[in-house]
Amino acid sequence: MSHEKVRLGIVGTGNIARSHLNGYKILKDAGYDSFEICALCDNSDERRTAYAEAVKDLFGLTPPQFSSVEDLVAAGVVDAVDNCTPHAFHHATTIPCLEAGLHVMVEKPGGITLKASELIQGAQRRTGKIVAVAEQVRRGIKARTMKWALTQAKMIGELRFFIVEGFSFEDYAQPGYSEVYLWQWRLLKLMSGGGMALDAGAHMADMIRYLFGDVRDVYCRTAGFQTPTINSPELGPMPMDVEDTWFATLGFESGLVGTWSWSFSARGERQSNQVFYGSEGSARDRGGWMHPFQAGGDITRLDGSVLPYEDIEREYRASLDSVTRERLYPYGVEDDIALECWDFIDAIQKQRPPEVDIAEAMRAKAICLAMYESAASGDAIRVRDVLDGKVSRYQDGINAYWGI
Ligand SMILES: NC(=O)c1ccc[n+]([C@@H]2O[C@H](COP(=O)([O-])OP(=O)(O)OC[C@H]3O[C@@H](n4cnc5c(N)ncnc54)[C@H](O)[C@@H]3O)[C@@H](O)[C@H]2O)c1
Numbered sequence: 161m162s163h164e165k166v167r168l169g170i171v172g173t174g175n176i177a178r179s180h181l182n183g184y185k186i187l188k189d190a191g192y193d194s195f196e197i198c199a200l201c202d203n204s205d206e207r208r209t210a211y212a213e214a215v216k217d218l219f220g221l222t223p224p225q226f227s228s229v230e231d232l233v234a235a236g237v238v239d240a241v242d243n244c245t246p247h248a249f250h251h252a253t254t255i256p257c258l259e260a261g262l263h264v265m266v267e268k269p270g271g272i273t274l275k276a277s278e279l280i281q282g283a284q285r286r287t288g289k290i291v292a293v294a295e296q297v298r299r300g301i302k303a304r305t306m307k308w309a310l311t312q313a314k315m316i317g318e319l320r321f322f323i324v325e326g327f328s329f330e331d332y333a334q335p336g337y338s339e340v341y342l343w344q345w346r347l348l349k350l351m352s353g354g355g356m357a358l359d360a361g362a363h364m365a366d367m368i369r370y371l372f373g374d375v376r377d378v379y380c381r382t383a384g385f386q387t388p389t390i391n392s393p394e395l396g397p398m399p400m401d402v403e404d405t406w407f408a409t410l411g412f413e414s415g416l417v418g419t420w421s422w423s424f425s426a427r428g429e430r431q432s433n434q435v436f437y438g439s440e441g442s443a444r445d446r447g448g449w450m451h452p453f454q455a456g457g458d459i460t461r462l463d464g465s466v467l468p469y470e471d472i473e474r475e476y477r478a479s480l481d482s483v484t485r486e487r488l489y490p491y492g493v494e495d496d497i498a499l500e501c502w503d504f505i506d507a508i509q510k511q512r513p514p515e516v517d518i519a520e521a522m523r524a525k526a527i528c529l530a531m532y533e534s535a536a537s538g539d540a541i542r543v544r545d546v547l548d549g550k551v552s553r554y555q556d557g558i559n560a561y562w563g564i
Pocket of ligand 1: 171172173174175176177201202203204207227228229244245246247249253267268269294295296341342343359
């Protein structure tokens with residue numbers, strides 16, 4: 161690469177792009193100085209200028225601003241792009257960057273449908289550029305600790321089954337949903353590809369693969385009990401049409417079985433329960449919201465005693481040799497989003513694959529898409545058939561609309 165530092169452009173300067181900015185700041189403060197934010201791009205002047213203020217406050221920089229990726233690319237001021245646009249635009253904003261010779265980190269799920277991801281993958285192969293998918297949950301010290309506890313230290317023995325469920329009521333008719341951009345696109349299938357099963361669900365799918373390996377088959381029922389009108393700037397007023405409820409059973413290649421159920425239309429009693437069972441005990445996730453072990457977890461052993469997360473983390477830290485510690489937590493950074501940003505920049509500089517590339521993200525998102533395909537057909541679905549494009553009934557309308 162001709163430039164010493166990676167010149168980075170942020171595309172889609174909304175909600176998660178703020179968290180990425182914070183991640184880049186953590187890296188700079190830790191002494192990692194291999195990049196510079198050199199351009200901002202968003203088709204909303206309001207969100208872009210507000211973001212520019214944050215860039216000035218945090219980094220003292222005033223990078224040039226663009227209202228389209230085409231203009232950004234034409235300016236030739238960046239080597240790489242951090243793409244935080246809504247799902248419907250992942251492929252359309254990533255591919256021109258790759259074709260102009262830029263590396264891209266695109267937010268999860270890396271394309272609105274499987275075919276959209278395949279388009280990104282095709283461009284990645286043609287250009288030889290790096291495509292990272294921004295999947296942070298597995299990278300934080302708490303999730304890595306629990307991965308070590310369950311799969312290496314085998315603290316609960318052989319893994320057998322899990323239950324993950326979250327039920328509460330959220331009123332989608334309140335103005336916060338119909339009038340705020342980040343919900344306007346999330347509640348319409350043509351913009352988001354699906355509801356929370358794909359959105360937050362992409363984290364859950366990545367993490368269960370990271371912990372337990374590939375899912376073989378899925379049976380799922382979805383429901384959409386709430387249908388308020390959403391004022392989408394892209395599609396005009398339309399009723400919300402993504403699921404607000406699902407019940408899924410996942411069968412893994414290993415034989416492990418899990419149920420995963422969630423609703424924002426559960427009136428009355430709220431509950432959240434995420435427990436992973438093995439032959440020698442169980443692990444309860446301390447967090448919620450489909451981000452397994454992002455907040456750590458506690459282990460209950462056969463004699464009923466509880467091993468608190470803090471003790472598990474202490475053992476994990478003691479188990480790390482210096483090479484592994486530097487690889488997983490460079491510059492002493494343990495924040496998951498900062499680590500995903502570091503992985504992208506470091507992959508570019510060393511010309512190595514990022515930890516989560518587009519193929520890895522597709523294997524995770526195929527679990528979420530298999531849930532929708534199962535709900536659409538009424539049958540159990542093999543995840544492999546979704547990945548191979550043999551099953552796509554749910555996704556066909558989205559692909560047709562966007563010409564994918
Ligand atoms: N990793 C996480 O934990 C996490 C959390 C939230 C969101 N996300 C992901 O981040 C992405 C964005 O989500 P968000 O919550 O930040 O949404 P958002 O609506 O807050 O931000 C998206 C931004 O993209 C801009 N935009 C839309 N179309 C554009 C285009 N064609 N060119 C340039 N800019 C465009 C919008 O104006 C907006 O500012 C999604 O893929 C989402 O799944 C990830």
